[in-house]
Amino acid sequence: MTRSVTPARAAVALALALLAVAVTASALGVRSAPSVTASSGDEILVAGASDLQFAFEELGEAFTEATGDDVTFTFGSSGQLATQIVNGAPFHLFASANVGFVDEVIASGEGVASTKQTYAFGRIVVWSPKKRYGSLEALLDPKIRFIAIANPEHAPYGVAAQQALEDAGIYERVKSKLVYGENIADTLRLVKSGNADVGIVALSLAIVSGGRFWEIPPSRYEPLEQALVVTSTGQRGVVAQRFASFVMSEAGRRVMRRYGFFLPGERRGT
């Protein structure tokens, strides 16, 4: 009898050990999270469209320096981020690539309507690592096997790309060559990695990625009106509003301009 008890105890001990490790790891994780970001201020979570990746990371650092509040970003396609927010994702600010998704979030009750603001207008380019394609018609080149655009189902930049192709009257002819990125950063990656020959991506990403690009005239697609909205009440909501104001400030606009965004009130080329 006593001999059969030993392995049972071993099993129980193992289970307890596993639980102890889980609890320890849990405690470690809880403690390590704040210590990673060693600042005294609040931390806000910002859901941002993928085209904002580089511009917003720079803005986030400048904001933390200026205010002591931390900003953590999750970048993705605006449609997917909007769905997550509607389903309860704990973001404090939503910066969309399209005003439509901001309206959706407000309609669901998750966004504070009075904080809705247009902060930029996006621009799209034909991008390729080596060869420069100087027109949309150049995409008809038979040597091109795949053309990457963002998924128009949920990525505003994909919608704009499709509109431009339709406007040029070549959408039906290139349709079979289209491959879809999850969001605009993913679209750029498809081309950068060589898996697609050319892509239609955000100027804000092309600017920092090298390669060769040609800007598609803004008259060929509906304006990519990028709007933001605060998605939280209380203290975090206040900080989120502060970050939104920072984006809209002169310092913020300088950064956004540098990444190739048109700004509200000074839009050209339409």
Place this chain on the structure above:
Amino acid sequence: MDWSSPLLLSLRVSLCATALTGVVGIGGAWVIARTSLPGRRALELSATLPIVLPPTVLGYYLLVALGRNSPIGEAWESLFGQPLVFTWQGAVVAASVASLPYCLRTARAAISDVDVRYEQAARTMGLPEWRIALQVTLPLARRGVLAGLALAFARALGDFGTTLMVAGNIPGRTQTMPIAIYDAVQAGNDHRALYLSAVLSIVALSVLAAVTLLERRPA
């Protein structure tokens, strides 16, 4: 380059998920193998679904079942003041459900293989059933049970699609290693992707090696 926070989060989530799956999976395995509970075959089949269903479908079901508008989601939110979805606890639930069949099926096979005569002998000595299960059946089935736990841990550590649907991709909160790798690839940050992948591979291999050693050692 911050790799420790996704790694710690991944370890925390998969260890908690293994603990949860271990209790439900081993308990369930014993019920299926050793009782005549009606519907226990259906129970085993439904617990196997996560292997068959694509992780995104599983994630979607969980998002619907645990979301803010579901009874479970509402109950959780009123108890803890925050939604279950898009939190690390939500990631634990996702990883648990995804890894349950691996633990349950392996443990069920191991328990079924235990010769009932040992249990009958214990019964004649007047041991209550729960002590027979804990002190006779489980120790005899321990290899399979441990293997099941190891499989569950490995599956939980590697879970991507289900977790992404249920918990999202929030750095420092729900961004586990696989999601951090996906995020790095999407952002075109190849160095980070490679680095995180290497770290995750080393951790996974070490866990596997540790379990193998543990299994080989005589009890």
